[in-house]
Amino acid sequence: MAGYVFLLIALVTFAAYLMGRQRGVMIRKGPSGAEMHSLPGYHGAFVAAWVGIPAFILVLLWLFLQGAVVDQFLVASLPASLTEGASSSQIQLIVSEIKNVAAGRVFKEPTPEIEAAAVDYVRWGEIARWAMLVAALAAMVVAFTIARAKLAPRFHARNAFEKVLSGLMVFCSVVAIVTTIGIVASLVFEAWRFFTMVPISEFLFGLSWEPQIALRADQVAGQGxxxxxxxxxxxxxxxxxxxxxxxxxxxxxxxxxxxxxxxxxxxxxxxxxxxxxxxxxxxxxxxxxxxxxxxxxxxxxxxxxxxxxxxxxxxxxxxxxxxxxxxxxxxxxxxxxxxxxxxxxxxxxxxxxxxxxxxxxxxxxxxxxxxxxxxxxxxxxxxxxxxxxxxxxxxxxxxxxxxxxxxxxxxxxxxxxxxxxxxxxxxxxxxxxxxxxxxxxxxxxxxxxxxxxxxxxxxx
CATH class of the missing domain: 1.10.3720.10 (MetI-like)
Structure with missing residues (x-):
């Protein structure tokens, strides 16, 4: 559904541009048109930016957080017989099995608890997708109402539109910086966990690379x-x-x-x-x-x-x-x-x-x-x-x-x-x-x- 939501945002943004531009044309033809500060195109661009950009960012954040939130609901709804005494890795394996069953990728006969959790997972995912659509529409309607109310003969639509673009560029720059910091932080954190298990001197100067180790106590494998x-x-x-x-x-x-x-x-x-x-x-x-x-x-x-x-x-x-x-x-x-x-x-x-x-x-x-x-x-x-x-x-x-x-x-x-x-x-x-x-x-x-x-x- 995410693709349809983005398509809807694009269509509504284009419609907002046309309506904002038409509003600018009407102001220009009115009695106070001589006092108009910006061209009608800037009025339309201002309204379109206010409608499209916040909704687009909202949907991106929603998609980014939706999986983690649904997973938290899923884990919280699991019966104690599945989660009691289980480590975080084991819980992740249970969640992966539930997602596979929900997607129809069944490799073995699931237990009734897993089947019930898969049904809940599908229902929550559907609710989250429709809620995202409603939230995006509501955000666009509110933004259009506010932006269109600002249009007036002396309104500096061009300056306001340029401020919106400047803010968008700053946001993109911040996203790039945060992404880089996140990549570096994840590498350093996980590498630090590895070096707590394997000495860094052995990793950097060791002459043998055989990372095959036993995953279970009854499994025959090398020490690594x-x-x-x-x-x-x-x-x-x-x-x-x-x-x-x-x-x-x-x-x-x-x-x-x-x-x-x-x-x-x-x-x-x-x-x-x-x-x-x-x-x-x-x-x-x-x-x-x-x-x-x-x-x-x-x-x-x-x-x-x-x-x-x-x-x-x-x-x-x-x-x-x-x-x-x-x-x-x-x-x-x-x-x-x-x-x-x-x-x-x-x-x-x-x-x-x-x-x-x-x-x-x-x-x-x-x-x-x-x-x-x-x-x-x-x-x-x-x-x-x-x-x-x-x-x-x-x-x-x-x-x-x-x-x-x-x-x-x-x-x-x-x-x-x-x-x-x-x-x-x-x-x-x-x-x-x-x-x-x-x-x-x-x-x-x-x-x-x-x-x-x-x-x-x-x-x-």
Whole structure:
């Protein structure tokens, strides 16, 4: 129903704009029209902003809080036989089972208590959705009444509308900041829980990564090893291979297109490179596992090397092909943005086009090029699908590119798949890996800003 509510808000907002604008037209045609401060369009925009924006925010907040509130009602209504002595994780499993039964996903015959709770859950969800619709309509009616009453010949509709837009932009900025703080806080909190179970020294400097642990007392499994050095090494190995492939090809392609290629060649090559950026990563993964990996194994056999079926070389090479458009496009833009006077001055002094490119254009465009390279590094570190399909899931401590390795993102996905409790070190290890990945990315951004600041001061 949420989609219909948003559609209703859009329609009512458009209708409010038309009625507000019509009201402005009537004021303009009236005896006091000469004193009118703002155009009729601003009157309509003011009314539409008052009607649409509060209702939209209300529905978003309602959807954000609805699930938690309904879950609280659901837990409170459960019989004591289900909740007495149960931990928070066990209660969450019971709630998940109730939701599955309510959605028709029945894996085993539910108990009568679960069936009754599922019926209540469906009824409360329906009540919450209709209440959201009524609340949105009421908010729009009240806002329309208040906004339309403000319309008058000397009413500063344009200024009021601009204030509403300014408030909306401030709200969006606050949402972005709060979201970032929430992401960081969740990572830090869950990682701290993990480090209370596993020493941070073992995680950062341990040489064995085997997060398989027993979930029950009667289950046979290992004790678990959470040394993340093999995971970090695999991430760096694949990212390095990818950047060794993407950086020179992307940079040389940009240099050729900017300085040496004719307009006809540029019009053909540039769109082809842009198409590579839009190819889904799963397609690159299929290409890696079906074409590149067998070719690497075959070539290794010809020269007497034993290549793993899933190798870092195959995954890194295909990932480098995927990153080429990002580096090439940003480097192209950076080189094209260098003032023509710098290029002409170098040529006038007798420098060749090659010398001009190396000694003038590349240093001047270095901030943009560094930004493109760091964007490629971020894509390489954060890529998952290609690594899963072409490099494997086993964490091996090696720098040999023909061996099978894994990366941080792959392990995060692997650890969070399944019904493992969040109190388990196996699940919490994903947050520790995510925190390390966040810190590494932050450091890369700081280094990039320092480089950009240094050379921007030099060439401005």
């Amino acid at each position: 090893a959470f040394g993340a050095i093999p995971v970090f090494t695999g991430t760096l190995l694949i990212a390095t291979i990818a950047m060794l492939v993407a950086t020179p090809i992307g940079l040389f392609t940009a240099i050729y297109l900017v300085e040496y290629a004719s307009d006809g060649v540029r019009k053909v090559v540039k769109p082809i490179l842009e198409v590579l950026a839009g190819v889904p990563t799963v397609v690159y993964g299929f290409f890696a596992v079906l074409t590149v990996a067998p070719a690497v194994r075959q070539f290794g056999g010809l020269i007497g090397l034993s290549v793993s079926p899933n190798s870092a070389l195959a995954a890194g090479a295909v990932m480098g092909i995927m990153i080429i458009p990002f580096i090439s496009s940003l480097s192209d833009d950076a080189l094209s943005a260098v003032p023509r006077s710098m290029r002409d001055g170098s040529l006038a002094m007798g420098a060749t086009p090659g010398e001009t490119m190396v000694k003038v254009l590349l240093p001047a465009a270095l901030p943009g090029i560094v930004g493109g390279v760091l964007l490629g590094v971020s894509r390489a570190i954060g890529e998952t699908m290609i690594v899963v399909m072409a490099a494997g899931l086993i964490a091996t401590l090696t720098i040999n590119p023909i061996d099978s390795v894994t990366t941080v993102t792959v392990q995060i996905v692997t650890l969070l798949i399944g019904d493992t409790e969040f109190d388990s070190p196996k699940t919490l290890a994903a947050f520790a890996l995510g925190l390390v990945l966040f810190i590494v990315t932050l450091c890369l951004n700081v280094v990039a800003l320092q480089i950009v600041r240094k050379y921007r001061e030099k060439y401005d």
